[in-house]
Every structure is written in structure tokens, then in C-alpha cells.
Amino acid sequence: MNAAFNRLHLATRIHFALLRELGEGVDVGRMLRQRDYADEVIAVCRGLGDFMLVEMADRFDEATAAESARKHMAQASQRARLALAQIPRRTAGSTPQAMDWSAQTSGFGVTRAMADLASPLIKAVPTIRWPAPSRRDDAR
Numbered sequence: 001m002n003a004a005f006n007r008l009h010l011a012t013r014i015h016f017a018l019l020r021e022l023g024e025g026v027d028v029g030r031m032l033r034q035r036d037y038a039d040e041v042i043a044v045c046r047g048l049g050d051f052m053l054v055e056m057a058d059r060f061d062e063a064t065a066a067e068s069a070r071k072h073m074a075q076a077s078q079r080a081r082l083a084l085a086q087i088p089r090r091t092a093g094s095t096p097q098a099m100d101w102s103a104q105t106s107g108f109g110v111t112r113a114m115a116d117l118a119s120p121l122i123k124a125v126p127t128i129r130w131p132a133p134s135r136r137d138d139a140r
Contacts, residue, residue: 007032007067010060014045017053038064 011028018041019025031038038060045057 007060007063010056010063011038014041014053014056014060017050017056018044021048021050021053035064 011031015025015028026041031041042057042061045053
């Protein structure tokens with residue numbers, strides 16, 4: 001449910017509950033526009049001690065806080081977009097890259113030719129010889 005509609009619905013219910021309880025209602029439009037007036041109405045609802053009024057006042061307060069946070073986040077997002085728009089962008093062709101190195105590569109890094117692998121700098125891995133089995137195991 002939309003937060004603004006939820007606030008309007010709760011303010012209207014509070015109005016009719018106070019009208020029934022006290023014989024006097026509240027200005028719903030003013031409650032939605034002015035936070036101070038809404039806080040006073042919420043304080044009256046909580047002061048009466050009626051469970052239904054207290055719950056509606058709490059829900060109205062939560063809905064107002066959520067809508068306020070949503071508006072704040074929208075404003076912050078708009079400011080961030082404007083700030084990002086001010087950052088100069090680099091065009092795609094502004095820094096030419098040499099592509100001749102990529103002719104002999106696999107795409108996972110620079111590939112070396114087979115002739116380079118046979119250079120004398122690369123030594124063969126020595127063969128590991130395992131020790132012969134001990135004679136003690138054979139004697140059993």
C-alpha cells in the first residue's frame with residue numbers, strides 16, 4: 001500500500017475515533033501537512049489510553065517516518081546523480097592502446113612461443129627416486 005494513502009487512511013480513522021471518543025475531530029489535511037500538529041494529535045491519542053487509538057497513532061507515526069525517509073533518500077539520490085553528472089567522462093578513443101601484443105596471446109595472459117620455453121634458463125625438473133624398500137619388512 002502506498003505510504004501517502006496509508007497516512008491518509010490512518011489520519012481519517014484517527015479523526016473519526018476522536019470524534020466518537022471526545023466529540024471533536026481533527027483536521028486531517030493539516031495532520032498530513034504539518035508534523036507538529038500531527039505530533040500533538042498523536043500525543044492526545046496516546047494520552048487517552050484507548051488501545052485502538054494508541055495503535056493507530058503508532059502506525060501513523062511509523063508511516064510518517066517511513067515517508068520522510070523515502071523523501072530524504074530520493075533527494076539524496078538526486079543530489080548524487082547531479083554530482084556524478086559533473087564528473088568529466090573519458091571517451092572511448094581518448095587513450096589508444098597498442099594491439100600488436102595481442103596477436104600471439106590466448107586471452108589469459110601473454111603466451112610465450114615454444115622456442116622461448118626451450119631456453120637454457122629453464123632447467124628440467126629432476127627425477128625423484130624413491131628409496132628402495134627396507135630389508136626389515138621383507139624378513140617378516
